[in-house]
């Protein structure tokens with residue numbers, strides 16, 4: 001059996017071809033209304049399929065926010081399965097924004113749901129939480145590496161109320177003295193660097209979530225340190241609707257900039273069903289113009 005292509009390689013290819021933009025698929029009730037769709041499982045399916053149609057060939061990555069599908073129970077999941085499959089069939093890299101975390105065996109079961117080839121919910125990557133300890137996600141990191149999938153581990157999230165916990169300083173750890181956010185970043189970078197084939201990889205397959213609205217230095221993340229090798233993928237919500245300016249990308253992310261994926265939802269989706277394709281092209285151009 002041939003080995004799967006590493007997620008980091010596929011991510012690198014998508015960024016080279018289409019640039020950094022990741023199109024969020026967040027069917028908020030207000031957006032469904034604006035798009036002339038019902039807030040039902042059928043409505044969120046149609047919304048997702050239209051976003052996928054608009055993103056295909058214009059952006060490299062989509063990020064469905066699973067919560068908006070989960071609102072509709074089992075029917076919402078059936079709708080989501082269809083959206084995920086269409087997106088992957090269209091050649092888009094799919095990051096399922098599920099933010100799962102638990103003890104190791106349970107996190108691995110989440111990994112089986114979202115990352116196992118052939119699973120109904122199969123995605124290319126998923127978001128996970130390591131707030132039960134980095135060791136709690138080790139089995140899912142192994143699973144991701146073995147199956148050519150990726151993970152984005154929450155580190156410093158874009159919501160302001162996260163700082164109190166994410167800036168807390170670790171005790172009883174080999175990373176004692178680091179903040180929670182900093183330890184997650186350095187732990188993930190170290191994981192990527194320790195892979196057997198790390199030297200041949202442009203990007204690691206395990207990344208972190210670092211909000212663009214965050215003062216990363218104050219969160220204990222040194223954005224002037226030597227860049228990680230391989231490049232650390234950074235899923236970056238917070239641009240667009242949440243107020244961060246893409247022209248500040250390098251100032252925000254410094255030496256982490258090479259791995260930054262600009263994830264925007266409402267700022268694009270608000271263009272409506274007739275304007276979304278054009279909004280994606282315009283935003284991808286703006287981000288490209290602000291290239292670092």
Ligand SMILES: O=c1ccn([C@@H]2O[C@H](COP(=O)(O)O)[C@@H](O)[C@H]2O)c(=O)[nH]1
Nearest residue numbers: 065157158159211237241242264265266
């Ligand atoms: O720190 C985080 C982690 C995830 N998100 C998610 O990203 C999108 C942002 O949507 P916008 O409309 O572009 O604000 C949404 O799905 C969040 O759940 C985040 O915002 N911050």
